[in-house]
């Protein structure tokens with residue numbers, strides 16, 4: 231039986247919780263399983279490491295430090311923005327908005343200014359994952375070449391022979 235390792239394609243169901251509060255921040259339960267090519271930097275670093283050697287039917291639970299997940303929270307990525315800068319939008323705490331510099335969350339709203347946090351919402355947090363391995367198979371040559379999984383849950387190419395893939399999966 232194939233075990234999860236570099237250049238395998240794994241399909242897993244997972245639930246991610248915040249260990250401090252028990253709050254579920256993400257789960258694949260109501261979706262198709264998460265599909266990924268292992269060993270190509272597609273996942274947060276600790277997630278793959280903890281699953282190495284697992285096989286179909288295995289249930290694995292682990293808690294990652296922020297460094298092994300979405301990295302530390304960078305205080306320099308938090309900025310005060312004058313409310314007039316939001317144009318027609320009234321900023322509210324918890325909103326996620328898009329800017330030229332990428333997405334940010336509103337974490338505070340004052341009378342003149344709002345606080346915009348450009349960190350990933352899970353930066354600086356340890357994360358607990360409950361993972362069930364649904365499928366493991368060796369990746370084929372084209373998947374290793376492209377750096378992503380093909381087929382159900384992976385990247386679908388209409389004309390795999392003619393199209394060039396790029397790394398961000400939008401091929």
Ligand SMILES: [Zn+2]
Pocket residue numbers: 372373376378380385387395
């Ligand atoms: Zn591809």
